[in-house]
Amino acid sequence: MKHTYYIKGMTCNGCRTSVEQKLNAVPGVKTATVDLEKQEAVIEMDHHIDTATFAEALPDKYAITEKQKTRNIFSSTTRNNAFAKAETEKTKLQQLKPLLIILGYITVATILLNYQRESWNEAMLDFMGLFFIVFSFFKILDLKGFPDSFRMYDPLAKVLPAYGWIYPFIETALGLMFLMRLEIPIALIVTLIILGITTVGVTKTLLDKKSIKCACLGTALQLPMTEATFIENAIMIVMAAIMLINLI
Structure with missing residues (x-):
């Protein structure tokens, strides 16, 4: 099974390498690939591993959360995009x-x-x-x-x-x-x-x-x-x- 996670706190390639090594060292993980630009990690595992386990494996400066797939059949694509954009701008500020x-x-x-x-x-x-x-x-x-x-x-x-x-x-x-x-x-x-x-x-x-x-x-x-x-x-x-x- 494969899951995607958001990782906050990475600022350079050294951070990316360190996070990737720590995640790959977690028992049950087949492969962990970290993308610095997207601040994401794609982890393939033998069995489900909870997010808390990954958080314990990483230094305190990093925060990891699972990327959730959301569906909302009642909202239009335009409305969803506008909401996402507003949230992004707010976060930037x-x-x-x-x-x-x-x-x-x-x-x-x-x-x-x-x-x-x-x-x-x-x-x-x-x-x-x-x-x-x-x-x-x-x-x-x-x-x-x-x-x-x-x-x-x-x-x-x-x-x-x-x-x-x-x-x-x-x-x-x-x-x-x-x-x-x-x-x-x-x-x-x-x-x-x-x-x-x-x-x-x-x-x-x-x-x-x-x-x-x-x-x-x-x-x-x-x-x-x-x-x-x-x-x-x-x-x-x-x-x-x-x-x-x-x-x-």
């Missing part, structure tokens, strides 16, 4: 809550630091500096898992794996440069390059409609790759471009 809160705090901090200044050019530098420092902090929390997650959508990290390891430190350096006003033109150019590359990967992921996790806040917070990720990068790129033009 809930998952993006940490990102929105962090951006809100950075914005408030920037306003408090600059509300008495006549020019808001300095405010943009402070915002970008705080942005990089905070976001790099979350990435450094899991230096082991971040590169694998980042490599799933960043074009340069796919070609050059070492780039994923040094990326958090590049962000830290940029944050300090902006806050301390050190070599601002160089910091702006580097910002445009690294975020431009990432945005290309994000755009491709969104166009391909792939369901993967965004590594913008590392792997500590589970964030879906959505249009919000694109907007987040776009804001930083626009700010960097404006500042660079003002300096020329």
Whole structure:
């Protein structure tokens, strides 16, 4: 018999491999195949194994639930699709809550630091500096898992794996440069390059409609790759471009 399960908590190929190994080690399981993009596992077993058994076999960071096949002959396909879409959007918004809160705090901090200044050019530098420092902090929390997650959508990290390891430190350096006003033109150019590359990967992921996790806040917070990720990068790129033009 074959059953399909949803698995939450996987952020990289290392997670997928670990989950697959744990599931295959459960007595009675013939084969367990895990799909990272769909966050699903298809398990073929000799006899019925309850979900609790699989949950015990997995580390606490993962949550497993069986995918139920539902039938509703009284509802139209259009209505079902609309309901599913609404539920998906709601879930995305809930998952993006940490990102929105962090951006809100950075914005408030920037306003408090600059509300008495006549020019808001300095405010943009402070915002970008705080942005990089905070976001790099979350990435450094899991230096082991971040590169694998980042490599799933960043074009340069796919070609050059070492780039994923040094990326958090590049962000830290940029944050300090902006806050301390050190070599601002160089910091702006580097910002445009690294975020431009990432945005290309994000755009491709969104166009391909792939369901993967965004590594913008590392792997500590589970964030879906959505249009919000694109907007987040776009804001930083626009700010960097404006500042660079003002300096020329």
